[in-house]
Amino acid sequence: MTAEPTTAEPSTAEPATTDLNDLALPGFTWRPLEPSDAHDVFTIMAACELETLGSVVIEEADIVGDWQRPSFDIASQTIGVLDGGRLVGYAEVAKGRRAEAAVHPDHRGRGIGTALALWTQRVSRRDGKGLVGQPAPEGSAAEALFRGLGYEPLWTSWVLEMPEGKQIEPQPIPDGYAIRAADGDADHRAAHEVIEDAFLEWSDRERETFEDFAANTVLRPGFEAWNLRLMTDPAGDAVGAMFVVKAEEVGYVDKLAVRRDQRGLGLARALLVDGFAVAREHGATRSELSTDSRTGALGLYEKVGMEVTSVWKHWAIDTSDQA
Structure with a gap:
């Protein structure tokens, strides 16, 4: 899963609130996710992967598997952003350290990516792990967002394929x-x-x-x-x-x-x-x-x-x- 950022210039300023889940996004609502949201999260991820990679690699089963881990509390470690009744962005943080987030491509440029990134930082501080991060395709807009927010690269990953017929x-x-x-x-x-x-x-x-x-x-x-x-x-x-x-x-x-x-x-x-x-x-x-x-x-x-x-x-x- 990858973070899908806004196209606007990112801001590192936290919203003036004591509510960890207050994303301060005018025109949107937000709430913790529920197991029944897995398909909508998959839809967001699939749209992001198709745009960035040209193919869809995520499966809904990947999301369900992650969320059913006993160590993962969906009520306190996830958040979803809704436009009306439609889920358009989400984030999660496992064990205060590993984040996953995405914004549907048709909702970029409205501050959702930055708000979700800042939310993952607040969850990390709450859970006392001292570090939070997530993967992004090299050269992507997500990478630019993280760099603008002060993130640093820790390691590089490669997806490899054995081509058909080999x-x-x-x-x-x-x-x-x-x-x-x-x-x-x-x-x-x-x-x-x-x-x-x-x-x-x-x-x-x-x-x-x-x-x-x-x-x-x-x-x-x-x-x-x-x-x-x-x-x-x-x-x-x-x-x-x-x-x-x-x-x-x-x-x-x-x-x-x-x-x-x-x-x-x-x-x-x-x-x-x-x-x-x-x-x-x-x-x-x-x-x-x-x-x-x-x-x-x-x-x-x-x-x-x-x-x-x-x-x-x-x-x-x-x-x-x-x-």
């Missing part, structure tokens, strides 16, 4: 290793542990609980057993995991991890081959994933033939010293 060369795995669908609670928890251990080597955040992980994987709307893949060693222990979904004709690898002591054996590449293959078996004609500069994995994906289709930056601002 495949990764098969990767043999050591004897006794196997890749299969994660089956049942024990497998789901093993996949979570492998993924979290690997991600926390480079991601500066709290450890994600299994319950939050499950909300975006095995409890995600439309989940099927093949979506969560597990790699095991000869002893049957989990050494790698991957979460892959199919959106329209695209197989998207959302998470991929190999246990630290098992790297250098080609396991990540083998998982990737498996993920793309199983997505094709379920109707995907091309495959995608994203990675960022904190992982050092861009070269791996380019080496197997994937091509960068878009570049994003994560923009953040320090909220710890704001009044």
Whole structure:
């Protein structure tokens, strides 16, 4: 998800109010979101992505999965902007640190983007995390808005595609290793542990609980057993995991991890081959994933033939010293 800014010159001035949710937007109303707003948020996001990227990658299931995490309180961590009865903009802040926001393209230039960005800063201050940020496509108007509001880029992300008709060369795995669908609670928890251990080597955040992980994987709307893949060693222990979904004709690898002591054996590449293959078996004609500069994995994906289709930056601002 991306922030969709106004086209007017941004102002960093906070509205004169003690109400955190007062957006001070003449002509609009605003309120916390509800689960039933998921489709309207999807509609806004889809319009923004189509304009900026030329295609729609977000799914309504992504929004539902995020909102059903036990750690997320939709009543206090979201806000929606309405023009009459129509939702035209929204923002959310998870754990006081990770923001997502968007304004429908036909409602830009009216101060909504700036108001939502300032709201995310207030939520961050309330929740005591000291930093809030969100991604934006490189060179976009959203990026210009963040820069004007004093945000700074923390890292770069790339979306890569394995074009239609191309495949990764098969990767043999050591004897006794196997890749299969994660089956049942024990497998789901093993996949979570492998993924979290690997991600926390480079991601500066709290450890994600299994319950939050499950909300975006095995409890995600439309989940099927093949979506969560597990790699095991000869002893049957989990050494790698991957979460892959199919959106329209695209197989998207959302998470991929190999246990630290098992790297250098080609396991990540083998998982990737498996993920793309199983997505094709379920109707995907091309495959995608994203990675960022904190992982050092861009070269791996380019080496197997994937091509960068878009570049994003994560923009953040320090909220710890704001009044």
